[in-house]
Amino acid sequence: MNTPAKVATFALGLAAAFGAALGVGAAVGPVDDPAPAMAGHGGDAHGEETTSAEALLPAGLAVSTDGFTLALDSAEAPAGPATPVSFRVLDADGSAVTDFAVAHEQRLHLIAVRRDLSGYQHVHPTLAADGTWTTSLSLTPGSWRLIADSEPEGAEGSVVLGADLAVPGEHSPVPLPAPAHTAEVDGYTVALSGDLTAGQETELTLTVSRDGVPVTDLQPYLGAAGHLVVLRAGDLGYLHVHPVDEGASGPDVAFATTAPAAGTYRLFLDFRHGDVVRTAEFTVEATRG
Numbered sequence: 001m002n003t004p005a006k007v008a009t010f011a012l013g014l015a016a017a018f019g020a021a022l023g024v025g026a027a028v029g030p031v032d033d034p035a036p037a038m039a040g041h042g043g044d045a046h047g048e049e050t051t052s053a054e055a056l057l058p059a060g061l062a063v064s065t066d067g068f069t070l071a072l073d074s075a076e077a078p079a080g081p082a083t084p085v086s087f088r089v090l091d092a093d094g095s096a097v098t099d100f101a102v103a104h105e106q107r108l109h110l111i112a113v114r115r116d117l118s119g120y121q122h123v124h125p126t127l128a129a130d131g132t133w134t135t136s137l138s139l140t141p142g143s144w145r146l147i148a149d150s151e152p153e154g155a156e157g158s159v160v161l162g163a164d165l166a167v168p169g170e171h172s173p174v175p176l177p178a179p180a181h182t183a184e185v186d187g188y189t190v191a192l193s194g195d196l197t198a199g200q201e202t203e204l205t206l207t208v209s210r211d212g213v214p215v216t217d218l219q220p221y222l223g224a225a226g227h228l229v230v231l232r233a234g235d236l237g238y239l240h241v242h243p244v245d246e247g248a249s250g251p252d253v254a255f256a257t258t259a260p261a262a263g264t265y266r267l268f269l270d271f272r273h274g275d276v277v278r279t280a281e282f283t284v285e286a287t288r289g
């Protein structure tokens with residue numbers, strides 16, 4: 001792409017982002033002229049600029065956002081197959097939140113993953129009356145990231161908070177597996193079709209089979225035929241993923257998501273069959289939009 005075309009595309013993206021943020025669509029100005037959109041960077045428009053920039057950031061990168069903070073009871077935990085971990089979600093006053101809305105059948109979804117993207121776990125901690133969440137995690141030595149996805153009372157939707165958990169001990173980082181469109185787990189084969197494209201919502205379809213036979217009786221898990229989590233390699237940014245058809249039972253399960261930028265992402269599909277939840281993992285490269 002030549003430079004003027006790049007600039008025009010950038011301006012178009014910017015205008016679209018501001019249009020969405022302002023809710024004014026084409027009223028922003030001619031899309032081939034960057035000036036009207038750039039004018040938004042002036043003093044009064046600061047809030048809009050922030051909204052636009054945040055729209056390009058994945059969730060889960062901050063320990064505090066939207067007035068809420070993820071407070072781990074300890075920033076360090078021992079390695080082990082069932083290490084207890086506890087934490088609280090604090091509100092703007094520093095008080096532990098005790099009331100959470102249910103989303104995907106749970107009041108809080110906790111993702112735990114080592115910073116090299118190994119050891120992925122998706123668990124549902126238990127909430128005590130004082131606002132303390134507890135669970136147990138299978139931890140190996142290394143630096144872990146905990147991502148809590150919930151809707152605390154007073155929030156206007158889902159709040160995703162992330163915190164680091166250090167697990168002492170010797171370890172070697174696990175290299176990220178190469179990009180692939182199929183994953184094997186426990187005798188199941190999961191095929192991935194669709195791509196990730198920076199800045200564009202795309203549909204990803206995962207197809208589950210066993211011994212070459214499509215699985216058509218996937219059991220509902222968290223209110224859908226599967227639950228997909230997408231994390232960005234490099235910073236573990238967390239993408240929101242929406243099931244396209246919550247009533248699907250397989251073999252296809254479709255999701256829609258938007259990669260914020262080109263780069264490498266790791267996909268984790270949790271699906272339930274024969275009363276067991278399994279996770280299929282894929283490395284996917286998001287292309288430039």
Ligand SMILES: [Cu+2]
Nearest residue numbers: 106109110123
């Ligand atoms: Cu969950």
